[in-house]
Amino acid sequence: MITNLLTKALIVTTTQLTMILIAVATIFLVFIIIAIVKMYRLKAENKKLMETNAFKDVDESYKDFTGGHLYSDH
Template sequence: MLTTYISNTLLASTMQLTIVLIVTASIFLVFIAVAIIKMYKLKAENKRLLDSSFYKSEIDKSYQDFTDSHLYDNNN
């Protein structure tokens, strides 16, 4: 009788398990949605910063053509 009482109190019904799984899945879906929204916001901010004139001028100055230096024979 005691073992029957203990086993009945420890068992969970299918309905209770379903509710727990739905709640857990919905919490994780909220976390995933927040992460996706933040990712798109950061991507937009990064694009905005890269399109600003300061970063464009730095990128344009970073490359220099060194093929006209005195180490190369330009008579070809």
């Protein structure tokens, strides 16, 4: 009698399973959309930062020293 009630309580109908799967899929879809939006925002911010002068100011005073007398120029 108790096992019969327990098995009936654990049975999930097709409609309940479908509703659970739809809810889980919706949650994952929201997470995917949030990730895509963040990716595009980061890409736009990276592009904006690369266009600033922070990366264009290269030290022009550096000279290549490998051609000096300590290295053979054969």
